[in-house]
Amino acid sequence: MASGKRAEFDNKVVGWIDERLPVFTLMQKEYGVFPTPRNFNYFWNFGAIAMTMLILMIVTGIVLAMHYTPHTGEAFNSVERIMRDVNWGWMIRYMHMNGASFFFIAVYIHICRGMYYGSYKKPRELLWILGVLIFLLMMATAFMGYVLPWGQMSYWGATVITGFFSAIPVIGEDIQTWLLGGFTVDNATLNRFFSLHYLLPFLIVGVVFLHIWALHVSGSNNPTGIEPQSNKDPLPFHPFYTTKDTFGLLVFLLFYVAITFWAPNVLGHPDNYIEANPMVTPAHIVPEWYFLPFYAILRAVTFGVNIYVAAGIGLMALAMLPVYCAQTAFKVPVIYNDKDKKNFNWNKFFVLFGLGGAIFMLGFLCQYELADGSKALALPFGQLIFATAKLGGVLAMFGSIALLFVLPWLDTHPVKSANFRPMFKIALLVLLVDFIVLGLVGMKPAAGLWIPLGQIATAYYMSFFLIILPFLNKFEKALPVPKSINEAVLAKKKAK
Ligand code: HEM
Secondary structure: OOOOOOOOOOOHHHHHHHHHOOHHHHHHHHHHOOEEEOOOOHHHHHHHHHHHHHHHHHHHHHHHHOOOOOOOOOHHHHHHHHHHOOOOHHHHHHHHHHHHHHHHHHHHHHHHHHHHOOOOOOOOHHHHHHHHHHHHHHHHHHHHHHHOOOEHHHHHHHHHHHHHHHHOOOOHHHHHHHHHOOOOOOHHHHHHHHHHHHHHHHHHHHHHHHHHHHHHHHOOOOOOOOOOOOOOOEEEHHHHHHHHHHHHHHHHHHHHHHHHHHOOOOOOOHHHHOEOOOOOOOOOOOOOHHHHHHHHHHHHOOOOEOHHHHHHHHHHHHHHHHHHOOOOOOOOOOOOEOOOOOOEOHHHHHHHHHHHHHHHHHHHHOOOEOOOOOEOOOOOOOOOOOEOHHHHHHHHHHHHHHHHHOHHHHOOOOOOOHHHOHHHHHHHHHHHHHHHHHHHHHHOOOOOOHHHHHHHHHHHHHHHHHHHHHHHHHHOOOOOOOOOHHHHHHHHHHHO
């Protein structure tokens, strides 16, 4: 890092420091003259916004930790003391509480931007993977943080979520006991969650550093999805994007401040103002809003894997195999894939895929309970379950995040930006609506029509990644892409 040409600085003190430790040269190179595409829209503000929220969470968290007591007998009251007696304690706590929500809002928008403009594609695959890792770490941190106030939802949320580890065959219960530090959520759990909740944000800072490093190696993507080609395409980061980022940040903070001061509890659950009581289960246990879509996916799997479910999934996967392997040299040993892989035989695909779907449904109906308690269908071995619904739900939930890790290899279409991919654009916008529907389903009790709605929405989520994207790689014709970023900017100006 110290090697390379140093920048010149008028300020003597800055120059003196930089000669010995070139931090100012580094800043100048990476945030001063750094070439940045000239056509960013406001969606490119959200990385900087997320970074600001991360710092804000760490600072407010450190202050809260000065007054918080991680003990089951004291935790709830120590938070109440922060709210009532500690100078400005209420403000710091509300900033931290709502900061978590706004951090997730910023990161969700940041992820959507990346998906819409294909920012996960070559050469930014690792940058994307580091992002998904940050997202996972954020989820773990937020989950453990929510346990700390030791309210009813803290306690029961932790009980439900850690309970899912027991679904792992053979070793599940041991893992659960090990995580909790006992047989139930208790003092040992609270202590380790506090310790990890303090540690993980610093790990996130480390991964964010790698994330930005990777970004500064590949350079930023932009709304056209075309890489800069000449010096007409980029602008120096400062002053163009320092000002644009500051403006976007201030607008975002207006919303954050409005909620923090005028409606600080609107995003939380009232039951968390009741101290944890292991003897009283709340009528309806819900996680924080930002986990709801994943919670809905977890609960959508109401059936175990019997031979019909397994065979159905197997046949559907077999039907998809030629699509997955379309861009590889691998010759799929399935009859309908002709040698040159050009004439896709839709009829044969639909027969095999449809057959798989039908057999899957038979397996599902063998387990579907009717109002009188009997099963909707009785088939031989239909009740023989290899993997329970609980395990299936956990796998589906983790799988839904794992799909994000492999997204760069699921979407290999050569055009990045959805602006030039009409079919991808529609599928992605439907996914956004689907994710919101999943959130609504996660909020409701698992009963009545909410169950099939959650299952349909989960099926679309999975299909988007595993079926739609591979098909689009093969069949989607993109619109004409501009020759350069500069050309796209000039064309837009002309149109105005
Ligand atoms: C603590 C959370 C995060 C922080 C502080 C952060 C920070 C940043 C910053 C500052 C940028 C450059 C500015 C911008 O493009 O907006 C960026 C770019 C990017 N981030 Fe993140 N990020 C975070 C989480 C994530 C997550 C969860 C993902 C994906 C799952 C992700 C994927 C990306 C991608 C693909 C880019 C490149 C975008 C482009 O060039 O078009 N980031 N990030």
